[in-house]
Amino acid sequence: MGGVGEPGPREGSAQPGAPLPTFCWEQIRAHDQPGDKWLVIERRVYDISRWAQRHPGGSRLIGHHGAEDATDAFRAFHQDLNFVRKFLQPLLIGELAPEEPSQDGPLNAQLVEDFRALHQAAEDMKLFDASPTFFAFLLGHILAMEAQSWCLQHDLGHASIFKKSRWNHVAQKFVMGQLKGFSAHWWNFRHFQHHAKPNIFHKDPDVTVAPVFLLGESSVEYGKKKRRYLPYNQQHLYFFLIGPPLLTLVNFEVENLAYMLVCMQWADLLWAASFYARFFLSYLPFYGVPGVLLFFVAVRVLESHWFVWITQMNHIPKEIGHEKHRDWASSQLAATCNVEPSLFTNWFSGHLNFQIEHHLFPRMPRHNYSRVAPLVKSLCAKHGLSYEVKPFLTALVDIVRSLKKSGDIWLDAYLHQ
Structure with a gap:
């Protein structure tokens, strides 16, 4: 190949004005x-x-x-x-x-080209522009119902609600730290990996959950290697005991604190401390120390249930495995599905029922998902891609079905291979 030269990975950048290798x-x-x-x-x-x-x-x-x-x-x-x-x-x-x-x-070049045209169409329609009024009302709603504040901090991490990204980041620190007691840096570190490589082992933290739960391709791998740390054929049952109740109360609390200390995120640590100070000082005069601790556990368990069911109904039932090196649109569509919209579902899920649109366009404010959805459906129809939409209750039940299916696959491989 004429003109091909391979500098070492640390030899520096190409010289200005010189022909590029x-x-x-x-x-x-x-x-x-x-x-x-x-x-x-x-x-x-x-x-x-x-x-x-x-x-x-x-x-x-x-x-x-x-x-x-x-x-x-x-x-x-x-x-x-x-x-x-x-x-x-x-x-x-x-x-x-x-x-x-x-x-x-072997990627579909036409699909890549069409998706980029769709992305440009969404920009031309100004679907990446956030509505300050929408988020102002949302903030008022969240201050009255703090359990929903996962939604606002989620949006602040993705979309630019403010014109200046610096103010966007400050707002996320306030919502994540003061209202939730977690680190904004930790959340972005974890959540952006999920968006970059959804449902990919060792790249998406949300599905890298072995050996506690086996999902997708890990079921066969553990079965063939005769690994049995837990009764995985019963994981759809013990999921109810250690999944939704304990995610934010145990896993997120420990992981969040470890991240702030190891990465020396002292500002985030102060934000989180302000949440705990406000929480305990507010309720200590009424309930005493034991009562406040019990109340804190109850709040975390309640929001943990919401978080697990709402976020995982779009992902766990989909394909989960190792890196396939797909194009952006194909990788996001393979790992996500939507839930039928309604006034209740849109509100209760924080518009995360439009998970396909959310993953294809992570910077898009959620109030625009319904507007871009018809364009995404057309793209999928043109290229024969699955645009899956489920009823709300079906999506919740499919989490349990998927866990049971993976557990049964593990047991079959464990016994017969």
Whole structure:
């Protein structure tokens, strides 16, 4: 290949004005190792090996796209692309050779092109512009019903409700820290990985739950290896005991505190401390120490039930497994489904019943999901992709069905393979 030269992963960026070296996918594929990461954005090749540790979204998030075309993920997560490109420029080491396709592997080039056209149409329709009035009313609603504050902090993490991202981040710190007692940095570190690689083991924290629960492909793997740490064929039953009741009370509390201490997020720690101070000082005169502790546990268990059922009804019943290196639209559609909209469902789920639209366009304010949904349905129909919509109760029951199915698959592989 004429003009192809492969500098080492730490030799620096391409020289300004000099012709860019060209690379083929076979060369790029080799650079997906710890400390050696390349990725492709808009047909340009970047060496992020050293810079990944300084990535504002965390090294894991950007590292999950190592040796891939990350163009659609880049556009999905960043609001001001021109601003972000300034950080990418020093990392530029070359570009794809002209004869190379924009995506590696047997991907549907027409689907990628059509999705990018859909993304541009959504931008032209201003569907990524948030309505301050909507979120002002929502904040008032949340201050009256704090259990729903997961929804607002979720939106603040994704969408730019304020014109200045700095104020958006401050608002998220307030809602996440003062109203919920958790770290905004921890939540973004965890949740953005889920959006980047939904339902992918070791990249999506929400499904990397073995050995407590086995989901998707892990069922066969554990069965073949004769691993039996728990009675997985009964996991759909013990799920009710340790899943919804304990996620925020135990798992999130421990993981959140460990993250703040290890990553030295002292500002987030102060925000979280302000929540606990407000909570205990408010109720201590009425209930005493034992009563306040019991009340705190009751609140966490209640919101944990809401969180697990609402967030997982769109994901656990879908495909769960190892990295398939799909294009952005295909990977998001394979891992998500919608729940039939209604006034109650939209309110109760915080519009997360539109999970397909939420995953395809994570920066889009949720009040616009219903407007972009017809365009997404048309895209899916054109390319023969599944656009699954379930009744609300069916979606909840499917969580249990999926756990039972995975447990039965594990038992069959454990006994017979």
